[in-house]
Every structure is written in C-alpha cells, then in structure tokens.
Amino acid sequence: MNEKPLIVENIEKSFGSVQALRGVSLELERGQIYGLIGPDGAGKTTLMRIIVTLLNQDSGKILFQGKDAQKQTAFVRKNIGYMPQRFSLYPDLTVEENLHFFSDLFGVATQVQAQRIERLYQFSRLEPFKDRRAEALSGGMKQKLALSCMLMHEPSVMVMDEPTYGVDPVSRAELWDILKELAGQGKSILVSTAYMDEALLCDRIALIFKGQLLASGTPQELRRTITHALYLIKTQKAHYVFQELRRHFPETDCHLFGEGVHLLDRQNTGLSKIRQMLEQNKLPFESVQQIEPGIEDVFLDLIHRREVEP
C-alpha cells in the first residue's frame, strides 16, 4: 500500500458565525507521530471529528489511504482508531469486559480477542486490574484502557484527542512510550495536546491557533524559524524583571517564563548590552545566557507575527 495514511487538504468549517477551521492542510506519513499543538478552542477537536467522519467539512478534502473520507465513511471507520477526549468507557464494566465489548462492537472475531487482549496487557500493564471496574481506575489507567479498547480492532491510523489531559506526569510518560512503540510498529498517529512540552515527543507537529495552522514541520525545523538570538535572563523575580524589561524592549519580545524572562533580540542588542542594561537599572538577575528556543517560544513568536502580518 503506497498511499499516504492521511492527507488533509484545505479544510474549512464554520459553526454559525464562528470559523472553527480556516483552511487546514496536513499530511500524515506511515509510522509517524504527528502532534497537533494548540490551546483549547483552536480547532483541534473539530478537525479530528472531520477526519474520523463524525462531522462534515464545509469545504476541502480528506484522503484516507487514498480514498475520499467523506464518500467512504465505512472504510474510514473500520480502519481508523479514534480516541475522543472523553472516551466512553463503560464505568460498570470491568477492564476486561470493556475490552471485549469494544472488540465485539468492531466485529473482532471472538477467537482472536483473547490473544489481542493478552498482547495489549503487555504494554498497558493493566492485567493485574483486569477485574476492576473501569470507574475505579485512576485517570492514567483509564486512558490506557481507552487506548487499548481503540487498538482491539487493530486500526492502522489512530486519531487521539488530548489523551494526556489530566493525566499525571508518570502516566503521561508511560502513554508516550506506548505511542512510540505503536509508531515503531508502523501505526500512524495523529495526536492533539495543549501541552507544549509534548511537542518534542512528536516526529512532526503543527501549531494550531484560532482555526489556522501557524506552522508545521519537525520540532527542530520549527525551532529554527526563530532567527534572532533568544536570551534567558534567570531571576527569582521574573515578573518584576519582565515588567521593567518591557520599558526597554518591545513588549512582544519579552516573555515571562517560570525561571526568568525570555528576551527575543529582534533589535540585535547583544548579550553585553543586555547585561549592562540590567545592571544599570539594578534589576535582580542571576545570569543571562543565549538559549535554544522551545516550542512555546516559537508559538509566541508566530502569534505575534500573525498579528503583525494580516
């Protein structure tokens, strides 16, 4: 099969006067983890619902393994795994009963179910809890069960809407390990998240904001879109230093971070002059150093550019 698992072409969708998607395009390769990164309300869920044929686009096209998704909904649904944000596990069924239930729903033959469940237990480590009712699972375990239910019919393409939302850092790391393993087996995964730090775990990402893709590429490529030097001014009084800095530099170049202030040096002020300025103004700081931009820096920069260039 040489067809790409998923091609999204210029999708537009409005709800009344709200333009939820304004021409979104992306391509998912086989074995790839593609991250859709953006805040709530950016259009991530709408796009995913259109891809899995739960919602029709106003215009644009989805090609699923070379076939027009809108025309071949049955084919799409059979071969895609969709994990919505609130997955409807049956709370009063046990872990194993849920797995059987969703297998039956997707017409998985009874003979192969046991074998698949066995395999899924290996990576989900849910076996010790197989007789526990789904409602009694922790958030992280629920997500792993939801993921397992989705995998029972062995979809080749997976669409997951914020699977790590509300999941603690340990379980989140576990979930990402599982996604990596699945991609390694050749599954193609489109996953959305509002957590910028998860972007670096994807092979390719698209930053989505107000219904538009601001940029897409590998995390490395996106980091390189910041062409000016970026400095971290480390300080315990980040908010104070931030507010003072904004008097000396354009507001859009200074950003508050937990450990200090990021200064994007669009005006080529240079390290020594920045340090001088901090000292002259008696601003408390521990160090100034040039740093690699993170995805959040990229996002802030793109939002800014979007506002400048209409």
Place this chain on the structure above:
Amino acid sequence: MSNNNTVEVKELTKKFGGFTAVDRVTFQVKKGEIFGFLGANGAGKTTTIRMLCGLLLPTAGWASVGGFDVFTQQEQIKQHIGYMSQRFSLYEDLTVRENIEFYGGIYGLSRKEIKQKSEELLDYLNLSDRSDTLTAELPLGLKQRMALSTALLHEPEIIFLDEPTSGVDPESRRQFWLLIYELAAQGKTVFVTTHFMDEAEYCQRISIMQNGRIIELDAPQKLKEKYQASSMQEVFLKSIGEKPK
C-alpha cells in the same frame, strides 16, 4: 504560629479505613508565597488540599489555614479561602453578570456588596458592556481571568488553583501568571496544584508528594540542580523513581 506563615501543617495524616492517604505531612507556606503542589494521581495531593480547605477532617496531626484550625474551624477556613479550577468553575450558560452574582451569593456577600463588587469586577475585566453575554461566548483567556476574579470576590487570603492555565494559549497563560504574581505581591498566598510541569516552574516553591508523603520541597531551581535536570518534568520523574515505596 509565627506571623509569617499563612498555612502551617504538622504531621497531618488522613486514613481511610486501613489505607493511609496522607502520611504525617509537614510544611509551611508563607504569606504572599506561590506554592506548587505536585504528585502523581493517588499520591495524596487532593486529600491534603481537601483537608486544608476544610472539606475533610484529618485523622491525626495538626494544621492551620489563615490562622484557623482544620479540626475545629472548618467553616471559618471556607470563608477565608478562594478556589479556582480553570475548566470547571464558571457556569457557561449563565451570563457574565449572573456568574459573578451567583458566586457572590455562594460566598455569602450581602446584596449591596454583590452589586458593588460586580461593578468593580466588570470594570476591572473590561466587561462592563458585555455583562449580559453568555459566559460560554467569552474567549478562554478572559474566562479564566473571570474565574479567578470570582474566586476572589470575598477577598480570601489564600487561593487554591487547580491546573489554572491548562489549555490556554501561551500569551494568555502569561497574562494569568502576571496576575498571580501581583496577587502574591499584595500578600495573597497562592496554592497551585498541577500535573502541568511548565506551570510548576512559575511557583516559588514546589512540594512533590508520593505515597502520602512529601518527598521533595524546595524552589524549582534548587530541585533542578539537585537532580541535575533541565526541566521540572525530569525532576518529577527522577524524584519519584529514586524513592522506593
């Protein structure tokens, strides 16, 4: 209790039957401090917070919140704290004004106070001309500032924030933290629980809970040095991994 601490917790313990959810936890939070509370699901975080909010009676130990005893003065505690959870605290199908009035009522403000506070708040949020808009129609960043403001209607000294900025865009997140820093500078004590490690970075001190105990408590920077980690995510995983059960 020394004057500087708004929250003092000593050997606080909560047992549910034979299960010890919170196990002799001790810490202090200073007035005007931004204190982050981290832990995996089931570590005892929520149980601790519920005790500190006067919603759950401890089994043993001692704690005081805003000068009130968690065993005997639960009602006073509730009147002196604010609580905000980013995704759940506003009623989407009430208008902006109705939400403010509703929370004013919940917090027991008089009609007169509610009226006055509503105007102040609408003015502060720049929402005076949109007071009859359904809350659902506001942009998320604004909704979140509104949620915080309603949690402050009764002028609490201590504010509990649950994942306050998850899901908001990076620009709005920063505006929100600036607001938090301002509140702290005014002397409010801010308690943040989160799974979101970027958020933890904004706190002045962090505690990490595991199996009902606090296993780490320090400034994010210090913890990163201790674990030679580049991010709080790394600190978290290393600290949890290194301490055996």
